Amino acid sequence: MPHETGTLHRIDAVALDVDGTIAGADHVVSARTAAAIAAVRDAGIPVFLLTGRSRRSVLGLARELGLRNRVAAANGSVAFDPVTDEDTRVATMSPADVAAAVALHRSTGLALTWWERDTIWVDAAGLAADELIALGEAPDAIRVGDPSGIRPDTTLKMMLHGTPGALDAAAPEVRAALPDAARSMDTFWEFVAPDAHKWAALQHLLDGRIDPAHVLGIGDGGNDVPWLSRIGHPVAMGNARDEVKALARHHTLHHADDGAAVVLEELAARLPRPRR
Structure with a gap:
């Protein structure tokens, strides 16, 4: 253009x-x-x-x-x-929205990442963490954690990560569960609190x-x-x-x-x- x-x-x-x-x-x-x-x-x-x-x-x-x-x-x-x-x-996420994002991670098989003030958590080492580092995030700020232990009162945002095609395919399910979800990049679905x-x-x-x-x-x-x-x-x-x-x-x-x-x-x- x-x-x-x-x-x-x-x-x-x-x-x-x-x-x-x-x-x-x-x-x-x-x-x-x-x-x-x-x-x-x-x-x-x-x-x-x-x-x-x-x-x-x-x-x-x-x-x-x-x-x-x-x-x-x-x-x-x-x-x-x-x-x-x-x-x-x-502005932190609600327990209901955190639970919905975790459920989407499990049903779609997309990687999950959740962000606190000083730490970025990923459900497993791999492509999601690698892309976050490529985007400029500090490697020592990224840690592997268990999604079942996510604390809504400290979680600023959550994201699902995958290929553009996988995210496209998951769009109807994502929109149904979390209507305010944003496609921040081609490889990320992003969730935050409604006022965030x-x-x-x-x-x-x-x-x-x-x-x-x-x-x-x-x-x-x-x-x-x-x-x-x-x-x-x-x-x-x-x-x-x-x-x-x-x-x-x-x-x-x-x-x-x-x-x-x-x-x-x-x-x-x-x-x-x-x-x-």
């Missing part, structure tokens, strides 16, 4: 997904994208991270990018201040002081649809899922081609230069 940002009027904040968006095909934020984020940040525009990555991963990334405003991790289940490392919002999606997290981050109509957001996955559909300037990556492209007002290049940087560079060029 060709680059087409359209007209960017009155941007008071920027919200960014990470994997498939500001992170490249290697799951690392490129120097170009980091510089574009810095240019927007230095112009006085808050840059909010809204990602499914773990809290630990997002803390490191936010500090690398020099962000001083609050950010959200685990698909919106936790928000925190990267400067003080203090949580400002935590990215839109709820973004509302928390905006804190009533910034109108969503004046937010520019960039994303690529199904779990980006609820919040992108409610802001003034939703941008779809070239690699975005069809449902994201359908709602976007603006489109950019593939994440492997620094598509997010293209949009942020254009925005930064329109903003007043910071005083030195």
